[in-house]
Amino acid sequence: MKKNAPISPIVVILNRLPYCLSSYVSCLLFLSVSSSADSSKPELTQQDILSMVEELSNWGRWGANDQLGAINLITPQKRRDAAQLVREGISVSLARDVETEPAADNPKPFVHTMLSGGQNLHAQWCSDNYSVSYHGFAHSHIDSLCHYVHQQTLYNGISSKVVTPEGATKLDIHNLKNGIFSRGILIDLPKLRGVNYLEPGTAVYPEDLDAWEKLTGLSISSGDVVLLYTGRWARRAAVGPWSGAQAGFHATSARWLKTRDIAVLGSDGGSEVSPSGIVGVSSPIHLLMLHAMGVHMLDNLDLEALSKTSRELSRWDFLLTVAPLSVKGGTGSPLNPIATF
Numbered sequence: 001m002k003k004n005a006p007i008s009p010i011v012v013i014l015n016r017l018p019y020c021l022s023s024y025v026s027c028l029l030f031l032s033v034s035s036s037a038d039s040s041k042p043e044l045t046q047q048d049i050l051s052m053v054e055e056l057s058n059w060g061r062w063g064a065n066d067q068l069g070a071i072n073l074i075t076p077q078k079r080r081d082a083a084q085l086v087r088e089g090i091s092v093s094l095a096r097d098v099e100t101e102p103a104a105d106n107p108k109p110f111v112h113t114m115l116s117g118g119q120n121l122h123a124q125w126c127s128d129n130y131s132v133s134y135h136g137f138a139h140s141h142i143d144s145l146c147h148y149v150h151q152q153t154l155y156n157g158i159s160s161k162v163v164t165p166e167g168a169t170k171l172d173i174h175n176l177k178n179g180i181f182s183r184g185i186l187i188d189l190p191k192l193r194g195v196n197y198l199e200p201g202t203a204v205y206p207e208d209l210d211a212w213e214k215l216t217g218l219s220i221s222s223g224d225v226v227l228l229y230t231g232r233w234a235r236r237a238a239v240g241p242w243s244g245a246q247a248g249f250h251a252t253s254a255r256w257l258k259t260r261d262i263a264v265l266g267s268d269g270g271s272e273v274s275p276s277g278i279v280g281v282s283s284p285i286h287l288l289m290l291h292a293m294g295v296h297m298l299d300n301l302d303l304e305a306l307s308k309t310s311r312e313l314s315r316w317d318f319l320l321t322v323a324p325l326s327v328k329g330g331t332g333s334p335l336n337p338i339a340t341f
Contacts, residue, residue, distance in 0.1 A: 069294020167329015197231025
């Protein structure tokens with residue numbers, strides 16, 4: 001990965017001035033991070049990532065037969081505490097409206113087919129059919145722990161052979177039939193950096209996460225669901241769809257997230273910066289979360305309304321409920337997560 005050239009703090013301040021006038025504290029934090037760290041980002045190798053797979057592993061933590069992974073961190077007490085976060089009674093959907101048109105980021109559109117309707121005089125019921133290939137960069141979905149294979153194994157050392165042509169016999173989405181009910185935390189990087197959205201290829205580093213905790217006064221804790229807002233859909237509305245590059249977590253953020261013991265990770269993209277900048281490892285965050293840590297991932301959420309509501313309320317934590325489809329053998333599921341303040 002190429003290092004960024006040093007940026008003069010004066011130039012940074014001038015460029016950021018319009019945003020700083022409306023978000024003074026945010027920009028002070030961003031400028032502090034920018035001036036001290038932009039020119040010295042770590043360059044990682046494939047071996048570094050393989051070492052992190054071992055270092056951050058949760059294999060065996062909840063037993064040799066565990067299939068829930070970090071969902072185990074969402075304890076009954078965590079759920080009770082999350083329920084107490086509902087104060088305003090405001091609910092916000094985090095699902096993207098289904099994308100039915102082919103685009104650079106949507107090669108397999110959602111298909112809605114009517115089977116019978118009101119124009120049929122002999123029809124008693126109106127009915128239709130949905131078809132979606134949800135993995136990818138367009139549709140809001142969750143990845144189950146059988147989604148990522150590394151060295152012929154899945155999370156907890158389970159052989160990838162359990163994923164058969166008929167579906168996965170272990171680590172499938174059916175394990176989450178009872179849903180996810182926990183505290184959600186929004187990390188709003190455009191607000192932190194004083195921009196409308198992050199450009200594709202922008203990496204989010206541990207110092208950004210430290211700055212966000214300092215700005216909001218929140219501490220991410222065990223069992224939390226962490227959601228990264230990059231402004232992906234706002235940028236798409238402004239400049240159109242694109243494929244390939246995306247903003248997201250740099251691989252070094254995985255260690256930071258492990259220290260907080262998060263239960264689930266999600267974003268309005270794929271949660272990780274792309275290209276990764278690591279030769280031989282295209283998706284280090286997916287590898288470290290799904291395979292090593294057993295952290296389920298929420299991809300392609302629409303966090304625009306959540307960001308707007310959080311800014312209006314000056315609240316960045318909320319009750320998050322996630323209900324995947326009950327599909328035995330599924331490698332994930334489309335879904336409609338709900339944040340409630």
